Amino acid sequence: MNKTITIDGKTIPFEDGQTIMAAATAADVYIPHLCHHPELSPHGSCKLCTVKVNGRNCSACTFPAAEGQDVLNNTKEINDDRQKITQMLFVEGNHFCPSCEKTGNCQLQAVAYHLNMLDNHFPLFYPKREMDASHPDVMIDHNRCIFCTLCVRASQQHDGKDVFAISGRGINKHLIVNAQSGLLKDTDLDMNDKAAHVCPTGAILIKRTGYQVPIGQRLYDHHEIDQVSLVTENPHHGE
Amino acid sequence: MANKIRVATTSLAGCFGCHMSFLDLDERLLQLAELVEFDRSPITDIEHCTNCDIGLIEGGVCNSENVHVLREFRKNCKILVAVGACAINGGLPAMRNFIPLEECLNEAYLEGIGVENPQIPSDIELPLLLDKVRPIHEVVKIDYFLPGCPPSADVFWKFLTDLLEGREPSLPYDLVHYD
Numbered sequence: 370m371n372k373t374i375t376i377d378g379k380t381i382p383f384e385d386g387q388t389i390m391a392a393a394t395a396a397d398v399y400i401p402h403l404c405h406h407p408e409l410s411p412h413g414s415c416k417l418c419t420v421k422v423n424g425r426n427c428s429a430c431t432f433p434a435a436e437g438q439d440v441l442n443n444t445k446e447i448n449d450d451r452q453k454i455t456q457m458l459f460v461e462g463n464h465f466c467p468s469c470e471k472t473g474n475c476q477l478q479a480v481a482y483h484l485n486m487l488d489n490h491f492p493l494f495y496p497k498r499e500m501d502a503s504h505p506d507v508m509i510d511h512n513r514c515i516f517c518t519l520c521v522r523a524s525q526q527h528d529g530k531d532v533f534a535i536s537g538r539g540i541n542k543h544l545i546v547n548a549q550s551g552l553l554k555d556t557d558l559d560m561n562d563k564a565a566h567v568c569p570t571g572a573i574l575i576k577r578t579g580y581q582v583p584i585g586q587r588l589y590d591h592h593e594i595d596q597v598s599l600v601t602e603n604p605h606h607g608e
Numbered sequence: 609m610a611n612k613i614r615v616a617t618t619s620l621a622g623c624f625g626c627h628m629s630f631l632d633l634d635e636r637l638l639q640l641a642e643l644v645e646f647d648r649s650p651i652t653d654i655e656h657c658t659n660c661d662i663g664l665i666e667g668g669v670c671n672s673e674n675v676h677v678l679r680e681f682r683k684n685c686k687i688l689v690a691v692g693a694c695a696i697n698g699g700l701p702a703m704r705n706f707i708p709l710e711e712c713l714n715e716a717y718l719e720g721i722g723v724e725n726p727q728i729p730s731d732i733e734l735p736l737l738l739d740k741v742r743p744i745h746e747v748v749k750i751d752y753f754l755p756g757c758p759p760s761a762d763v764f765w766k767f768l769t770d771l772l773e774g775r776e777p778s779l780p781y782d783l784v785h786y787d
Contacts, residue, residue: 459697466786467693467757468700473787482784488690488753489697492746495705584787593781 374438376420383434390418390429393442394603399595400442401451401480403458403569404517405430407602409526412518415458417451417480452484460491463498463512464570470579471571473587477515478570479594501546504553506560506576514544514572524564532558544572613772615664616657616685617649620674621701621741622667624650625758626692630664632761643772660685662771665750668698669742673735682748687771690750693757693786695743702741709739752777756785 371382374389376398383392388411393400404415413431420429421441429442441447458464458477466472498511516535524532536545548555558565560575568574584590588597599606619627627650633640648657657663663685669675682688693699704712718726744750754763763783770777 463706465693465697465700465703468703469787478786481786482781485779485781485784487696487755487779487784488745488750489743490745493697493702493743495698495702495740497706590785591782 372434372436374434374436374440376440376442377444387434388430389420389422389427389432389434389438389440392434393429394599395605397599397603397606398442399598400429401483401594402430402598403476403480403515404519406519406522406567409519409522409567412522415515415517416454419447419450419454421447448484451480452486453490455481455484455486456488456490458515459486460489460493461496462515463495469513469571470574471513473584473590474582475571475589476569476594477513479589479597482589483594498543501553502576503555504558504576507553507558507565508574508576509544509546509553510572510574511544512572513570515570516542516544517569519567519569520544520564520573523567524558524562527563530557530562530564532556532562532564612645613643613662614647614660615644615649615662616647616660616681617651617664618666618677618681619650620665620667620677620695620744621670622692622694622699624666626664626666626695626756627651629756629758629761630764633765634761636761636765640768644768657681657684661687662768663688664691665689665695665744666691668694668701669738669744669747670701671735671737675738675747678744678747687751688748689752689754689767690744691754692759693755696745696753696755697743698741699757702743705740709737713737754779757787760785 373380373382374392376393381392381396381398390400390405400418400420402418404412405418411430413428416428418429419426422432422438466478472478501509518535521533521535524530532547534545535542537543546553546556565573565575646652647660648654657680663681665678665681665688669678690696694701713728717723717728754767756763763779766779766783767777
């Protein structure tokens with residue numbers, strides 16, 4: 370007999386070793402997330418996938434599913450918390466969507482749309498951050514980095530390289546690259562690496578592609594991220 | 609007609625794009641005019657607002673005059689609305705926040721290409737620049753936010769008709785854009 374958990378009252382089967390996120394995705398249940406990617410090891414840092422498991426807050430992307438768990442996901446209380454987390458991500462960086470090449474294709478923006486985030490609520494930090502346009506094909510705009518470490522993990526686990534890392538703690542946390550000079554051009558990053566394409570925001574961009582698709586015709590302009598996410602992350606979507 | 613809803617609007621550190629988008633209501637402006645009258649606004653040229661129901665604020669706060677105008681609106685409007693990206697997070701004007709103000713002024717008025725008779729404007733009539741451009745919710749209490757650069761005419765319409773018909777204003781997914 371299959372083992373099951375319930376998410377918002379719906380019975381969801383799971384296999385031993387699956388996280389709540391993996392079980393939910395396989396059952397076409399969307400749990401908002403930014404630092405999670407099904408092909409990479411979980412990191413549990415963005416906290417957007419926070420769910421209540423038997424009354425306690427857990428990160429769905431790291432928490433193992435276990436028989437009989439009662440999980441709350443799509444509730445007003447949890448989505449309000451998620452909206453506040455997203456607002457914090459916005460005010461801690463410099464996210465000026467109208468002037469960003471990633472707008473409309475940005476997961477940070479799409480999650481904010483999904484949560485009906487209309488304002489920033491908190492005072493804005495306006496941190497002073499740099500850009501690295503040294504690489505011939507890829508650029509880093511540190512203003513938009515949310516420290517999800519997807520590029521770090523993709524480089525290590527998928528590309529077999531070690532191009533990115535997070536340095537510093539707390540408010541001094543920042544993305545660094547593996548080169549004496551500190552410049553992306555002196556790393557072995559290639560524009561075809563997964564690490565160059567996995568960024569959920571506009572922090573890592575492929576040069577000369579930013580406006581190939583006009584604003585207004587982009588992914589999240591017409592499709593909500595809950596649907597996009599399940600289509601791309603669940604190989605058995607809709608079955 | 610008596611008892612029309614009184615609306616005031618202004619553009620602070622904005623580009624008037626949100627006002628232009630508001631005018632994109634086109635023929636719906638005639639329907640709106642049946643229900644509302646405009647107080648202080650670039651549309652009317654009335655200089656100060658008094659006893660308004662709704663205040664629409666475009667743009668962030670970049671100088672001392674912006675602060676005075678914003679406070680006047682808060683004092684005189686029952687409902688104050690942040691309209692557009694700049695009012696909500698400072699927007700493009702806030703991209704000067706990463707450059708010291710003195711350097712901005714030097715570049716614009718002293719050292720920039722094509723500057724003639726270089727001097728930094730210092731007339732006593734000019735409002736003083738703030739060191740950083742700020743969103744308006746950091747200065748006064750804001751009741752509602754309409755994101756977008758600019759918010760589409762449909763956003764204004766949905767918001768205002770919700771309010772005028774006594775519903776709690778809300779924006780569906782396809783009306784929420786930050787760009």
